[in-house]
Amino acid sequence: NAGVTQTPKFQVLKTGQSMTLQCAQDMNHEYMSWYRQDPGMGLRLIHYSVGAGITDQGEVPNGYNVSRSTTEDFPLRLLSAAPSQTSVYFCASRERLGTGGSYEQYFGPGTRLTVT
Amino acid sequence: EDKVVQSPLSLVVHEGDTVTLNCSYEVTNFRSLLWYKQEKKAPTFLFMLTSSGIEKKSGRLSSILDKKELFSILNITATQTGDSAIYLCAVRHGSSNTGKLIFGQGTTLQVKP
Numbered sequence: 001n002a003g004v005t006q007t008p009k010f011q012v013l014k015t016g017q018s019m020t021l022q023c024a025q026d027m028n029h030e031y032m033s034w035y036r037q038d039p040g041m042g043l044r045l046i047h048y049s050v051g052a053g054i055t056d057q058g059e060v061p062n063g064y065n066v067s068r069s070t071t072e073d074f075p076l077r078l079l080s081a082a083p084s085q086t087s088v089y090f091c092a093s094r095e096r097l098g099t100g101g102s103y104e105q106y107f108g109p110g111t112r113l114t115v116t
Numbered sequence: 117e118d119k120v121v122q123s124p125l126s127l128v129v130h131e132g133d134t135v136t137l138n139c140s141y142e143v144t145n146f147r148s149l150l151w152y153k154q155e156k157k158a159p160t161f162l163f164m165l166t167s168s169g170i171e172k173k174s175g176r177l178s179s180i181l182d183k184k185e186l187f188s189i190l191n192i193t194a195t196q197t198g199d200s201a202i203y204l205c206a207v208r209h210g211s212s213n214t215g216k217l218i219f220g221q222g223t224t225l226q227v228k229p
Contacts (some may be wrong), residue, residue: 021195033217035219040221041221042122042204042221042222043204043206043217043219045216047215058216059218062181080172104150105161105217107158108161110157
């Protein structure tokens with residue numbers, strides 16, 4: 001298993017540009033989520049999905065869109081990049097609650113995004 | 117407002133010292149509390165705690181949860197330089213189907229030789 005993969009690892013955008021951060025998992029996890037990590041603020045939930053076709057907003061959803069057309073993929077789209085979106089972005093996945101598993105959340109390696 | 121607060125925010129110790137990291141929380145519908153270690157890249161899972169008073173151990177690391185006082189501690193004994201990392205506490209709360217995680221700010225631990 002590759003686990004959770006994210007691309008790209010690094011990205012520099014100009015203000016106003018749009019882009020998509022890719023996330024994929026091969027563990028057949030139903031639950032996937034996107035976080036951003038900023039110094040002194042820990043990880044904050046942007047959007048999450050409890051299964052294909054179902055998404056919901058997290059703590060800081062503004063400026064981001066997600067879709068979940070398959071179980072494996074959960075892309076995060078920045079609509080019009082702003083300097084405030086400079087951050088490290090982590091995608092994560094886990095089993096659906098109630099399956100008897102450990103519910104451990106597996107994280108991707110992260111994408112470091114700079115918006116100038 | 118749901119929140120998770122970790123303390124201290126940073127800590128510098130010498131090898132062999134014992135450290136205690138704190139995590140307090142205020143959330144609706146608490147489900148579980150998780151500890152992660154983050155070195156250079158993605159966080160890696162350490163423990164998940166759901167019941168009060170039951171200590172989880174893994175080598176030199178241990179953790180316990182107090183659901184009455186709404187906090188958890190992570191202990192590291194005989195610290196080594198490889199323990200240097202950011203330690204993140206997260207609380208899962210909400211409905212049984214979604215179980216959203218709220219993270220604390222993290223504690224940055226530096227272990228000097």
